[in-house]
Amino acid sequence: MKTTSIIKREQPHLVGYGTYVLVWGALLILLGITIAVAKMDFSNFSVLINLLIASVKAGLVLMFFMHLKYEGKFLKGLVLLTISALALIIALTFSDVWYR
Amino acid sequence: MEPTPEDYSGKYHIDETGKKIGMWFFLFTELLFFGGMFLLYSVYRYRYPADFHAAAKGENLVIGSINTAILLTSSLSIALSISAVRKGNRKLSALLQLITIISGLVFLVNKYFEWTEKIFRGFYPNSPVMMEQNKGVILFYSLYYVMTGIHGLHVLIGIAVISFMVAFTLRGAIVPENFAKLENTGLYWHFVDIVWIYLFPLFYLIT
Amino acid sequence: MENDSQRELSFYEEGGKGILSWIMSTDHKRIGIQYLGALLSIFVIGVSLGLIIRLSLISPGWLFGAQTYNEIFTTHGILMIFLFIIPGVPVAFGNFFLPIMIGARDVAFPRLNRLTWWLYITGAVIAALSLFIHGEPPDTGWTFYAPYSIKTQANVGLAVFAVFILGFSSILTGLNFVTTIHRLRAPGMTWFRMPVFVWTLYATGWVQMLATPVLAITLVFIILGRVFGVGFFDPSKGGDPILYEHLFWTYSHPAVYIMVLPAMGIISQIVPVFSREKLFGYKAVALSALGIASVGYFVWGHHMFTSGMSDTSRVIFSFITFLVAVPSGVKIFNWVATMYKGSITVSVPLLFAMSFIFLFSIGGLTGLIIGSLAPNLHLHGTYFIVAHFHYVMFGGAGMSILAGLHYWFPKMFGKMYKERPAKVGWLILFIGFNLLYFSMFVLGYNGMPRRYFDYPSKYFTGHLISTIGSWILAAGLIIIFGNLMRALFRGEKAPANPWDGKSLEWSISSPPPADNFSETPVIRDISY
Numbered sequence: 001m002k003t004t005s006i007i008k009r010e011q012p013h014l015v016g017y018g019t020y021v022l023v024w025g026a027l028l029i030l031l032g033i034t035i036a037v038a039k040m041d042f043s044n045f046s047v048l049i050n051l052l053i054a055s056v057k058a059g060l061v062l063m064f065f066m067h068l069k070y071e072g073k074f075l076k077g078l079v080l081l082t083i084s085a086l087a088l089i090i091a092l093t094f095s096d097v098w099y100r
Numbered sequence: 101m102e103p104t105p106e107d108y109s110g111k112y113h114i115d116e117t118g119k120k121i122g123m124w125f126f127l128f129t130e131l132l133f134f135g136g137m138f139l140l141y142s143v144y145r146y147r148y149p150a151d152f153h154a155a156a157k158g159e160n161l162v163i164g165s166i167n168t169a170i171l172l173t174s175s176l177s178i179a180l181s182i183s184a185v186r187k188g189n190r191k192l193s194a195l196l197q198l199i200t201i202i203s204g205l206v207f208l209v210n211k212y213f214e215w216t217e218k219i220f221r222g223f224y225p226n227s228p229v230m231m232e233q234n235k236g237v238i239l240f241y242s243l244y245y246v247m248t249g250i251h252g253l254h255v256l257i258g259i260a261v262i263s264f265m266v267a268f269t270l271r272g273a274i275v276p277e278n279f280a281k282l283e284n285t286g287l288y289w290h291f292v293d294i295v296w297i298y299l300f301p302l303f304y305l306i307t
Numbered sequence: 308m309e310n311d312s313q314r315e316l317s318f319y320e321e322g323g324k325g326i327l328s329w330i331m332s333t334d335h336k337r338i339g340i341q342y343l344g345a346l347l348s349i350f351v352i353g354v355s356l357g358l359i360i361r362l363s364l365i366s367p368g369w370l371f372g373a374q375t376y377n378e379i380f381t382t383h384g385i386l387m388i389f390l391f392i393i394p395g396v397p398v399a400f401g402n403f404f405l406p407i408m409i410g411a412r413d414v415a416f417p418r419l420n421r422l423t424w425w426l427y428i429t430g431a432v433i434a435a436l437s438l439f440i441h442g443e444p445p446d447t448g449w450t451f452y453a454p455y456s457i458k459t460q461a462n463v464g465l466a467v468f469a470v471f472i473l474g475f476s477s478i479l480t481g482l483n484f485v486t487t488i489h490r491l492r493a494p495g496m497t498w499f500r501m502p503v504f505v506w507t508l509y510a511t512g513w514v515q516m517l518a519t520p521v522l523a524i525t526l527v528f529i530i531l532g533r534v535f536g537v538g539f540f541d542p543s544k545g546g547d548p549i550l551y552e553h554l555f556w557t558y559s560h561p562a563v564y565i566m567v568l569p570a571m572g573i574i575s576q577i578v579p580v581f582s583r584e585k586l587f588g589y590k591a592v593a594l595s596a597l598g599i600a601s602v603g604y605f606v607w608g609h610h611m612f613t614s615g616m617s618d619t620s621r622v623i624f625s626f627i628t629f630l631v632a633v634p635s636g637v638k639i640f641n642w643v644a645t646m647y648k649g650s651i652t653v654s655v656p657l658l659f660a661m662s663f664i665f666l667f668s669i670g671g672l673t674g675l676i677i678g679s680l681a682p683n684l685h686l687h688g689t690y691f692i693v694a695h696f697h698y699v700m701f702g703g704a705g706m707s708i709l710a711g712l713h714y715w716f717p718k719m720f721g722k723m724y725k726e727r728p729a730k731v732g733w734l735i736l737f738i739g740f741n742l743l744y745f746s747m748f749v750l751g752y753n754g755m756p757r758r759y760f761d762y763p764s765k766y767f768t769g770h771l772i773s774t775i776g777s778w779i780l781a782a783g784l785i786i787i788f789g790n791l792m793r794a795l796f797r798g799e800k801a802p803a804n805p806w807d808g809k810s811l812e813w814s815i816s817s818p819p820p821a822d823n824f825s826e827t828p829v830i831r832d833i834s835y
Binding site for chain 1: 131169173300
């Protein structure tokens with residue numbers, strides 16, 4: 001009666017060593033760029049540029065290291081949903097902070 | 101995606117995809133958890149931009165950059181270890197996981213030096229030196245300790261979990277047909293890495 | 308019982324006896340029963356504290372002083388909200404029926420499910436410790452508003468830690484349920500064939516996952532503030548107390564939907580069964596659960612209209628608040644439309660379900676009054692609010708727990724209860740409830756502030772009626788639970804399907820066998 005059944009998993013995409021090393025290289029280059037940007041003087045834009053670079057780095061980690069690129073629309077959609085939920089919370093709080 | 105009827109023939113399921121989805125859901129909750137801290141950071145930085153810029157000068161950019169590189173590398177090695185185990189190379193996988201653990205430990209040691217250096221200068225929450233600073237500076241350091249502290253706690257938990265994974269891998273409990281444990285550990289570690297990717301510019305690069 | 312050996316063993320018999328076979332079991336049904344037991348015990352303590360609060364209010368000072376009063380209403384709030392009504396429906400009925408209703412044998416992560424129960428018990432024990440160990444019990448109210456919660460000498464730190472643990476338990480339950488619904492539906496159980504109760508648990512699971520972490524980090528800030536003097540909400544250190552309210556209500560408003568959504572799911576199960584009709588507008592009811600969850604996630608600011616928030620923000624939050632009324636209205640109209648021209652059996656579960664619809668409508672509509680800016684300035688912080696949320700929590704979620712208990716009692720315990728005492732108990736409860744809480748609407752409208760220990764004599768009549776109502780309500784509860792206790796020990800054996808229900812849990816024996824289904828069901832049509 002009590003048997004075990006295995007739900008066959010769709011074998012996820014097997015990423016080769018080379019891809020990972022390339023992504024890692026890109027991440028380190030971006031790290032270098034972000035430090036260089038901070039050293040130069042872009043006044044207020046500096047933070048914005050650095051956050052953009054950080055988002056590109058985070059995107060690389062998400063897509064390749066965390067395999068999101070190879071996942072279905074379902075999971076991609078949910079990740080987007082969660083990020084937008086957080087963004088909306090911050091935006092609504094700022095509707096108070098900005099205008100107070 | 102949908103399971104088929106024969107998948108349900110027994111009472112206990114081994115559902116690798118289900119486990120992975122569960123882990124992603126857990127990371128969503130983690131994102132909102134850290135989100136609360138980033139919310140506070142953004143509000144207070146908006147209120148006290150000058151103080152934040154001044155306070156960030158007290159951060160050590162060299163250690164911060166090295167730590168970022170270390171964490172990125174540790175992410176690489178844990179990602180490689182999953183590919184290794186799936187190609188049937190258990191020993192290589194365990195070695196790569198060990199590299200991740202060591203990187204994590206080095207990261208924490210660097211963090212320890214950073215923290216103690218600040219504490220020796222008298223910069224810690226509620227200290228006499230701190231209470232004389234501008235309000236924005238107080239908030240900057242409070243945020244610094246709380247955010248890097250909770251991030252460090254996550255690194256520590258990750259190190260503990262990966263230590264178990266090394267044992268599982270060597271014992272043969274993580275195999276090409278069943279590697280959800282290691283995969284989920286990797287997802288967690290990458291997430292912690294992403295948090296740091298954002299912490300780094302927010303604390304070290306806003307001078 | 309001629310062929311006793313042929314009879315299927317229920318999960319009570321098959322899983323073994325003894326305490327360990329219960330507290331270490333990973334069977335979702337056993338976990339559900341244990342949660343139910345724990346919840347109802349907390350409920351009894353919470354009700355008793357509520358009665359004491361009411362008793363004190365007919366003549367302030369004769370029972371205890373103001374500080375004790377603060378401690379008692381705080382404890383009443385913490386118990387009822389964090390330990391009873393937020394876990395409430397999902398952990399008890401959700402655990403028991405979610406896998407059965409989608410034709411699965413257990414939840415996706417049975418051991419994680421076990422862990423949530425242990426976390427829940429740990430949280431309960433720590434909350435109890437905060438009352439009894441050295442120092443004073445928490446006196447902040449259940450909202451732990453900063454900076455007072457950071458400065459008070461009372462044991463707020465422990466209570467906050469307890470809530471943190473409970474939040475973790477809640478997150479894991481939500482995660483488990485959502486994964487279960489995604490992965491373990493039986494063949495043919497497509498999304499739009501799922502019972503509405505499952506839909507509401509799904510929406511609730513998402514709210515639990517996306518909202519609770521925000522509370523967790525907020526509570527961490529309080530603990531850090533108390534232990535290390537981190538001043539995120541302390542103006543003398545540059546902090547902003549209103550940000551605490553933002554973060555707190557970012558969780559605690561969606562928490563209302565964690566309480567009410569699955570409650571609505573129960574009602575959506577009961578109404579069609581006793582009206583002999585299919586649920587009117589099934590898709591609309593199912594999707595409105597997601598609607599309520601997603602819109603309700605962004606309305607937290609209406610708790611803060613008088614806190615000193617910006618005007619822009621107040622207008623935005625007031626507007627979104629009105630939007631939530633739309634999917635809620637969809638549900639109410641569809642339940643009523645289901646009953647219209649149905650052949651209605653006035654049974655106990657339906658009575659509770661109908662009182663849910665009635666009381667929740669009052670709670671919801673008064674919510675619109677205080678959701679609009681101008682009346683809110685007058686009513687905020689008065690008994691009007693107290694009445695409003697008791698109509699929503701107790702009249703809504705509480706009534707649906709009683710409805711679900713009477714609906715599923717035969718399935719969970721395999722025993723039938725007596726109809727007549729249950730109906731008498733329901734009537735008394737209903738009368739007592741309205742006396743108790745409706746007089747609070749009047750009191751609040753006339754300006755009686757909430758949380759106050761004392762009041763001018765012009766409010767005396769209102770308080771007296773309210774307190775008398777609390778006694779009637781308690782009498783009703785005693786009859787209801789006495790009747791169920793009697794049934795538990797001496798009730799007749801329940802048939803598999805006493806109500807002629809159509810969802811899957813009625814297709815298996817009462818109480819269910821340990822494996823739920825001997826053969827995996829294949830679903831071909833929607834039948835409810």
